[in-house]
Amino acid sequence: xxxxxxxxxxIYDETRKLPEDVGRRxxxxxxxxxxxxxxxxxxxxxxxxxxxPLQDLGFKVVGIDISRKMLCKAQEKGxxxxxxxxxxxxPFRDKVFDAVICVHLLHLIKExxxxxxxxxxxxxxxxxxxxxxxxxxxxxAYKQMLIKHGYGSKRPGKSEQEIAGxxxxxxxxxxx
Numbered sequence: 001x002x003x004x005x006x007x008x009x010x011i012y013d014e015t016r017k018l019p020e021d022v023g024r025r026x027x028x029x030x031x032x033x034x035x036x037x038x039x040x041x042x043x044x045x046x047x048x049x050x051x052x053p054l055q056d057l058g059f060k061v062v063g064i065d066i067s068r069k070m071l072c073k074a075q076e077k078g079x080x081x082x083x084x085x086x087x088x089x090x091p092f093r094d095k096v097f098d099a100v101i102c103v104h105l106l107h108l109i110k111e112x113x114x115x116x117x118x119x120x121x122x123x124x125x126x127x128x129x130x131x132x133x134x135x136x137x138x139x140x141a142y143k144q145m146l147i148k149h150g151y152g153s154k155r156p157g158k159s160e161q162e163i164a165g166x167x168x169x170x171x172x173x174x175x176x
Contacts, residue, residue, distance in 0.1 A: 003066075003108040003109075003155075003156070004066050004067040005046065005065075005067045005069070005070050006067045006068065006069040006070070009047070009067065009069035009070045009072070009073050010073075012046065012047055012070065012073070013047050013049065013073075016049070027050070027053040027054070027057075030050065030053075030054065030101070031054070031057045031059075034054070034059065034098075034099055034101075036098070036125070037059065037098035037099040037125060038059065038060055038098055039059075039060045039062070039096070039097045039098050039099075040054060040059050040060065040061045040062070040097060040098065040099050040100065040101060041061075041062050041063075041064065041092075041097040041099075041100040041101070041119075041122060041123070042054070042061050042062070042063040042064070042100075042101050042103075043064055043087050043100055043101070043102045043105055043115075043119055044064070044065055044087065044102060044103060044104070044105030044108075045063030045064060045065045045070070045071070045074055045079065045082065046065055046067070046070045046073075046074065046103075047070055047073040047074050047077060048063060048073070048074030048075075048077050048078070048079035048082075049103075050101055050103060051063040051074060051079045052074070052077055052078055052079050054101075055078075055079065055080065060081070061079075061080075061081060062081045062082075062083065062097070063079055063081060063082045063083070064082070064083050064084075064085040064087065064090070065082075065084065065085070066084065066085070066086055066087070067084075068084055071083075071084055087105065087109065087115040087118060087119070088109065088111045088114040088115050088118060089118065090118045090119075090121070090122050092122045093122070094121055094122065095121075095122065095123065095124045096122050096124075097122050097123050097124065098123075098124050098125050099123060099124075099125050099126055099127070100119050100122070100123045100126075100127045101127070102119060102127055104160070106157045106158050106159070106160065106163060107155040107156075107157045107158060107159040107160070107162075108155060108156065108157055109156065109157040110156035110157060111157075112157035112158045112163075115157075116163070
């Protein structure tokens with residue numbers, strides 16, 4: 001099962017905006033954490049929300065996504081090195097990337113273990129994943145509304161929080 005965001009590509013950025021100061025701190029922290037890395041794979045690049053600023057900081061970023069329309073949005077915004085790829089079968093040599101960033105991806109993939117194995121296979125150093133540690137009452141209310149109207153809120157894969165419980169992170173960094 002693959003979940004493509006083609007149908008929401010036009011509104012995706014509007015619905016995922018971080019406050020400007022938080023976004024700036026997040027990119028600054030990413031840049032600092034990745035400073036020893038030159039080549040970065042952005043697995044699930046989407047509209048390039050992280051790839052573009054990282055490229056602006058001088059990183060060589062390759063962005064992959066299953067959604068063609070999301071990739072088109074990323075390209076319109078200036079992202080380079082984009083490929084339509086299924087993350088469970090990465091077409092790269094072993095250890096070709098210094099680091100991988102994976103933001104809100106694994107919960108969308110039933111074969112999350114295969115994707116995680118592939119990410120580890122192509123990465124020399126480490127994987128950087130973003131997750132929220134604070135409860136979000138709006139998100140919680142939305143999930144309850146879905147359940148109330150007969151729509152399951154369960155995703156096919158594992159969230160970043162669930163994966164952190166299975167494979168504890170080497171290090172966590174609080175951003176904002």
